[in-house]
Amino acid sequence: MNFKTLFTLAILITFVFVNCDQKKTSNEDKTIKIETNTENVETPEGMVWVASKTFLMGGKNGDKYAMPREKPSHNVAVDGFFIDNHEVTNKQFKKFVDETKYVTVAERPIDWNDIKKDLPPGTQKPADLVLEPGSLIFNKHAKGVVSMQDYGQWWAWKIGANWKQPEGPGSSIEGHDNYPVVHVAQEDALAYCKWANRRLPTEAEWESAAQGKFEDNIYSWGNKYEDLNANANTWQGKFPTDNISEDRFEYISPVKSYPANSIGLYDMAGNVWEMTSDLFNVNYYQMIDATVVSKNPKGADKSYNASNPYQTEYVMKGGSFLCHESYCASFRISARMGMEPNSGSDHIGFRTVVTKDMLMK
Ligand SMILES: [Ca+2]
Ligand SMILES: [Ca+2]
Numbered sequence: 001m002n003f004k005t006l007f008t009l010a011i012l013i014t015f016v017f018v019n020c021d022q023k024k025t026s027n028e029d030k031t032i033k034i035e036t037n038t039e040n041v042e043t044p045e046g047m048v049w050v051a052s053k054t055f056l057m058g059g060k061n062g063d064k065y066a067m068p069r070e071k072p073s074h075n076v077a078v079d080g081f082f083i084d085n086h087e088v089t090n091k092q093f094k095k096f097v098d099e100t101k102y103v104t105v106a107e108r109p110i111d112w113n114d115i116k117k118d119l120p121p122g123t124q125k126p127a128d129l130v131l132e133p134g135s136l137i138f139n140k141h142a143k144g145v146v147s148m149q150d151y152g153q154w155w156a157w158k159i160g161a162n163w164k165q166p167e168g169p170g171s172s173i174e175g176h177d178n179y180p181v182v183h184v185a186q187e188d189a190l191a192y193c194k195w196a197n198r199r200l201p202t203e204a205e206w207e208s209a210a211q212g213k214f215e216d217n218i219y220s221w222g223n224k225y226e227d228l229n230a231n232a233n234t235w236q237g238k239f240p241t242d243n244i245s246e247d248r249f250e251y252i253s254p255v256k257s258y259p260a261n262s263i264g265l266y267d268m269a270g271n272v273w274e275m276t277s278d279l280f281n282v283n284y285y286q287m288i289d290a291t292v293v294s295k296n297p298k299g300a301d302k303s304y305n306a307s308n309p310y311q312t313e314y315v316m317k318g319g320s321f322l323c324h325e326s327y328c329a330s331f332r333i334s335a336r337m338g339m340e341p342n343s344g345s346d347h348i349g350f351r352t353v354v355t356k357d358m359l360m361k
Contacts, residue, residue, distance in 0.1 A: 046084060047354070048209075050080060054215065055208060056216040057074055057203075057334070058072060058285055058334050060073060066334060069285065069336060072285060072286070076208075078205055080356075082355070083265065085266060089255055091177035102195075104185065105188055105344070115342075127220050132160075136343070138154060163184055163188075185273055186339070187341065200352065202276060204296065206317045207333055209263070210265070213260075219332060220261040233267070233270040234247060234319060236325075240322070252271065253271055268332040272320050273318060274319045316339040317336060318347070322347050
């Protein structure tokens with residue numbers, strides 16, 4: 001473990017133990033009347049129209065996994081927008097890089113002066129070798145994990161890991177055109193967005209898209225936990241040492257490997273985490289007046305996470321192929337975690353959105 005890994009890990013994963021026995025809810029699916037894309041704007045290829053609607057954001061009644069930072073639930077109204085029907089793929093990201101010659105954060109030399117601003121005062125500079133370009137990868141060979149609080153047992157800083165060689169030197173994305181791009185930092189995702197005339201979704205937009213035709217689902221497929229493995233790439237077995245892959249994929253999967261949600265969106269739960277433009281503040285929902293409908297909320301004014309006080313964090317959504325039911329129930333729509341914007345990992349990607357206004361400019 002090096003310094004960067006340690007502190008980035010605190011951002012990538014917030015572990016809250018949950019009650020494994022609470023899997024059922026009494027909620028029934030309820031569809032709501034939604035508008036269609038009627039304003040004569042052609043739907044961009046690979047995108048889906050998410051209609052304007054009012055829905056319940058945050059931890060739902062009956063969701064035993066809901067964490068304090070997801071509460072209280074509150075009604076929000078979100079205008080319609082288009083969203084990618086799947087996570088941005090290697091093929092899509094390669095087109096952007098080929099056209100722009102963009103170099104991702106994970107491929108650039110690490111500037112100690114930049115990094116130390118996000119670390120506790122007095123942190124010693126590590127050896128230059130540690131400051132080689134790289135990214136975080138999941139350690140597939142973790143054994144004998146004794147403390148679930150010691151993330152270093154299953155995360156490793158891999159010099160040379162980046163979007164083109166996701167597992168480090170010698171690996172490649174050959175044959176993986178339709179896999180989600182990973183090892184992208186927020187800066188990289190924003191550069192892609194700018195090139196493509198897109199932007200990242202707000203957290204509220206992301207939840208609106210995940211709800212689809214519904215207004216208060218716990219999961220993107222409905223309210224039944226039992227349907228998880230049929231609908232999302234997560235982790236079954238004993239995390240992080242024994243993955244029995246009841247959902248068919250041990251690690252990352254091609255996009256569209258599972259059924260779409262009610263409006264045609266794939267992998268809103270699991271596979272790779274997805275970035276949003278909202279700052280991550282664990283107290284944000286408690287600061288909202290839940291008695292009024294919040295219109296197009298853009299998140300907290302300030303990032304706050306007591307377990308990672310030296311970093312500005314952004315909200316990421318949906319969980320990943322590493323999410324385990326007894327450990328990280330982030331395959332729920334309301335789940336929210338902090339993401340440090342300056343680096344990536346092998347289980348964080350993104351999808352983009354665009355509004356009609358953006359398309360007509
Ligand atoms: Ca899996
Ligand atoms: Ca996803």
